[in-house]
Amino acid sequence: MAMVSAVSSDSGPSQPRLPGTPGKPAGKPVRSRVVLAMEGVTKSYPNGKVALRGVDLVVPEGDFVFLVGPSGAGKSTIIKLLIRDEMATKGVVLLDGRDLARLKRKEVPRIRRKIGIVFQDFKLLPHKSVRENVAFALEVTGAPRRSIGPVVDRVLRVVGLTGQADQLPGQLSGGEQQRTAIARALVHNPRLFIADEPTGNLDPLISWEIIQLLLRINELGVTVLMATHNAEVVTALRKRVVALEDGRVVRDQTEAAYHRED
Amino acid sequence: MIAFVAFSLRRAWQGLWHNRLMSVAATATMVLMLALLSGLIILLTGLDATLKYVEQEVQVVAYLKDSANPQDVNLLETALGQMPQVTEVSYVSKDQALTDFLGRHPDEAEVVNSLPTNPLPASLQINLRDPNDYLDVAAYLRNQPPVDRVLNIKQTVDQMVTVIGILRAGGIGVLVVVGLIVLFIIVNTIRLAVVSRADEIEIMRLVGASDAFIRWPFIFEGALVGLFGALITIAVLWLGQGPITTVMADYFKVLPVEASATVGRDVALVVLGTGVGIGVLGSYLSIRSYLIR
Ligand SMILES: Nc1ncnc2c1ncn2[C@@H]1O[C@H](COP(=O)(O)OP(=O)(O)OP(=O)(O)O)[C@@H](O)[C@H]1O
Numbered sequence: 001m002a003m004v005s006a007v008s009s010d011s012g013p014s015q016p017r018l019p020g021t022p023g024k025p026a027g028k029p030v031r032s033r034v035v036l037a038m039e040g041v042t043k044s045y046p047n048g049k050v051a052l053r054g055v056d057l058v059v060p061e062g063d064f065v066f067l068v069g070p071s072g073a074g075k076s077t078i079i080k081l082l083i084r085d086e087m088a089t090k091g092v093v094l095l096d097g098r099d100l101a102r103l104k105r106k107e108v109p110r111i112r113r114k115i116g117i118v119f120q121d122f123k124l125l126p127h128k129s130v131r132e133n134v135a136f137a138l139e140v141t142g143a144p145r146r147s148i149g150p151v152v153d154r155v156l157r158v159v160g161l162t163g164q165a166d167q168l169p170g171q172l173s174g175g176e177q178q179r180t181a182i183a184r185a186l187v188h189n190p191r192l193f194i195a196d197e198p199t200g201n202l203d204p205l206i207s208w209e210i211i212q213l214l215l216r217i218n219e220l221g222v223t224v225l226m227a228t229h230n231a232e233v234v235t236a237l238r239k240r241v242v243a244l245e246d247g248r249v250v251r252d253q254t255e256a257a258y259h260r261e262d
Numbered sequence: 263m264i265a266f267v268a269f270s271l272r273r274a275w276q277g278l279w280h281n282r283l284m285s286v287a288a289t290a291t292m293v294l295m296l297a298l299l300s301g302l303i304i305l306l307t308g309l310d311a312t313l314k315y316v317e318q319e320v321q322v323v324a325y326l327k328d329s330a331n332p333q334d335v336n337l338l339e340t341a342l343g344q345m346p347q348v349t350e351v352s353y354v355s356k357d358q359a360l361t362d363f364l365g366r367h368p369d370e371a372e373v374v375n376s377l378p379t380n381p382l383p384a385s386l387q388i389n390l391r392d393p394n395d396y397l398d399v400a401a402y403l404r405n406q407p408p409v410d411r412v413l414n415i416k417q418t419v420d421q422m423v424t425v426i427g428i429l430r431a432g433g434i435g436v437l438v439v440v441g442l443i444v445l446f447i448i449v450n451t452i453r454l455a456v457v458s459r460a461d462e463i464e465i466m467r468l469v470g471a472s473d474a475f476i477r478w479p480f481i482f483e484g485a486l487v488g489l490f491g492a493l494i495t496i497a498v499l500w501l502g503q504g505p506i507t508t509v510m511a512d513y514f515k516v517l518p519v520e521a522s523a524t525v526g527r528d529v530a531l532v533v534l535g536t537g538v539g540i541g542v543l544g545s546y547l548s549i550r551s552y553l554i555r
């Protein structure tokens with residue numbers, strides 16, 4: 001419980017040493033905000049399957065974290081807990097200082113807007129254009145109609161899709177579809193950007209483009225958490241790597257490589 | 263608030279339009295079911311009118327003594343008229359009885375004319391509000407001095423009451439069963455329409471839409487399907503009104519019962535209410551499982 005209070009949004013000098021915080025030597029009091037923290041998190045699904053066992057994970061603001069591990073290790077489960085699609089069976093999940101287990105149902109949508117998320121299947125609406133798909137995220141969250149256009153233009157510029165704004169997803173390449181999804185995930189200025197296998201459906205070259213885009217988003221100050229099987233990318237980037245196996249964190253290293261064993 | 267309603271309506275309309283096939287299927291189902299329901303209601307209204315008529319036909323007939331004092335008869339008639347169970351009392355004199363008899367059996371005229379006196383008694387014919395009161399009224403009459411005897415049709419009345427009871431209960435039973443089937447089918451059709459849009463709902467949740475923003479467009483959509491379904495059904499019934507009333511009028515001609523003038527309006531209201539109500543309920547139930555747990 002001590003740790004839980006320590007990683008709350010106004011964490012004091014007693015903050016635990018955070019792995020993977022570049023440029024912040026240990027010992028010196030840091031006042032960096034923690035975007036997400038999990039402590040002793042266990043998740044068993046209703047069918048009895050235990051997907052996570054005692055997971056501890058702290059991600060400070062501005063980090064770029066790869067979540068790796070064999071299929072079924074629990075990567076997507078962690079993500080489902082973070083967007084509060086599922087609830088932890090045991091342990092605490094904090095997002096931007098809020099305990100997700102104590103969140104009222106009404107507060108959930110607001111918390112979700114602090115997260116931008118993309119998946120392997122881009123989850124675009126096929127009958128809406130790129131622009132409409134992106135605007136959709138603002139419309140359904142009650143943004144005033146007049147404010148929508150400028151935001152959409154801005155995020156389309158970030159992902160470089162201004163020219164394709166009026167095309168339908170079916171008329172786009174896989175990479176462009178994923179960039180549309182990324183643009184949509186950016187409309188609420190998220191504090192945390194989550195990508196679950198974002199390059200799973202893309203060929204290597206296009207995958208690199210997407211990774212470059214995620215790095216840029218990270219440079220803009222957004223914390224990025226990316227679950228992936230792509231060892232090449234992970235190894236090349238030398239970022240923080242959290243490895244899961246059978247629901248446990250087996251490795252948490254900065255500037256790490258990743259060699260697949262599965 | 264107004265912006266929210268406008269948003270929901272716009273989304274509902276878009277939803278209907280983008281999923282035309284589903285919308286048409288749902289509306290068609292709605293029309294079929296509502297037509298079935300209203301047909302049944304019209305039939306049952308006819309049945310009920312018939313039963314009411316049959317019930318009103320139950321008469322207690324009390325034959326009066328030839329020696330009865332006319333004043334006593336008058337008093338009895340008045341007393342009966344004031345009983346809550348009684349709707350109408352009519353006095354049939356001996357002469358009237360004879361005329362009626364001859365009217366029904368003209369062949370017997372000679373026999374009757376050969377008799378020295380009129381053998382038929384005068385009587386009181388009492389119409390009842392409810393055939394179940396037959397025994398009470400009959401018992402009351404038996405104790406009245408001017409009354410000679412009360413025509414005993416207890417068994418007939420009992421049988422009739424039983425049959426009418428069964429028919430009424432059966433009608434309501436059929437209506438309830440059909441109503442439930444209609445509810446089930448429509449709710450499931452709408453559920454299909456909602457499930458076919460699970461992707462859209464998932465995206466809404468992921469980008470942080472609140473329950474209200476997810477739910478209301480679908481509820482409006484259900485209401486619109488119900489409204490369209492109801493309007494089409496009413497239009498169909500309106501067009502079929504001619505043939506239907508001809509059949510019904512023939513039927514009602516046999517029975518001198520007033521066909522309730524408001525049947526049409528009642529059915530239209532039921533269709534409209536049921537359509538919109540089930541549309542909303544169907545959406546509400548279908549969308550529930552997609553909201554935040
Ligand atoms: N809704 C669910 N109900 C029951 N079991 C589930 C559910 N979701 C996931 N699991 C199980 O939990 C375990 C972890 O699944 P998870 O999806 O988190 O793995 P993952 O690391 O994302 O795998 P992959 O790399 O294949 O995406 C798996 O064994 C999976 O079968």
Ligand SMILES: [Mg+2]
Nearest residue numbers: 075076077196
């Ligand atoms: Mg996964």
